[in-house]
Amino acid sequence: MQRSSTSWLVLWDAVRWGAVALGLMCAFGGPLHAQSQAASSTGFDAVYGEGVDLVLTDAARFHVTLHSQGAGFGVQRGKFDGAFTQKGWHGELVFVRHPKEEKTRNPVYEESLPYVYGKVNAHHALRIQRFKTETLSEKYRRNGVTVARTRQVGAVVGISKPVYLEIGYPEIPYTSLEVERYDPEVHFSDRIYGRAPWVNGLESLGFNPGLSWGEAMSFEFHDSRTTTRTLEAGVQLDAYVFPAEILAFVDASRVHFTFVLRYAWGAQWSSKGLGDVAR
DSSP, X not given: OHHHHHHHHHHHHHHHHHHHHHHHHHHHHHHXXXXXXXXXXXXXXXXXXXXXXXXXOEEEEEEEEEEXXXXXXXXXXXXXXXXXXXXXXEEEEEEEOOTTOOEEOOSSOTTSOOEETTBOEEEEEEEEEEEEEEEEEOOSSTTOOEEEEEEEEEEEEEEEEEOEEEEEESSSSOSEEEEEEOOTTTXXXXXXXXXXXXXXXXXXXXXXXXXXXXXXXXXXXXXXXXXXXXXXXXXXXEEEEEEEOOBTTSOOEEEEEEEEEEEEEEEEEOSSOTTSOOO
């Protein structure tokens, strides 16, 4: 009788301590396991939720440019140099108006095309630059913004296309029209019918080399890590070897300084494999 009672006590103690152990496992085992899984997730995976955090190696984009004296477009191709720096090539073509340009029209012939009186050349700037982009602040959530600073240094080629106008003969009312290259010493407003088609003058392009420098802040806001949408605001300085003549009645300048706004569509990817270690 004594032995049977002792056996039941031993069995009861085993069940009791087993229940305590099971409770401890349920209380601490789940969170520890979840914490381990969370620790294995990368920071980029937490933001983008893509499951795999590759080391990005390459990037490219196309952008449109608005600046304080015109507009244009460009492309950019770069490679990552570490986690927060990108370097590569930047190309851009923009047209540049003179700040004093004003369009006018022949008051007698309303169907004529408007023109800029005194404009002798349509000026374009072709920039080929090296760029460096440094990330200042990364995204901390999926719909966040990456803030970066970009600097571009390189060459610029000023491309000047002579302006051609339709000139009326003999006087108002004209009996004939002739397409002629604008000459401020000969063509006065009463003889100008309107602007000639843009293709006139392409055979007489002028080229003016120089140096170019730009500085901008960029804000990338797309919710995918491999697709980029970027808004960029900054300044641009072009310095030419020869003065770039645009208007006839003002002094031509070698230096053009503009404020720039760019919107870019791009992509970034890894030339390595899925087995690479995430940065």
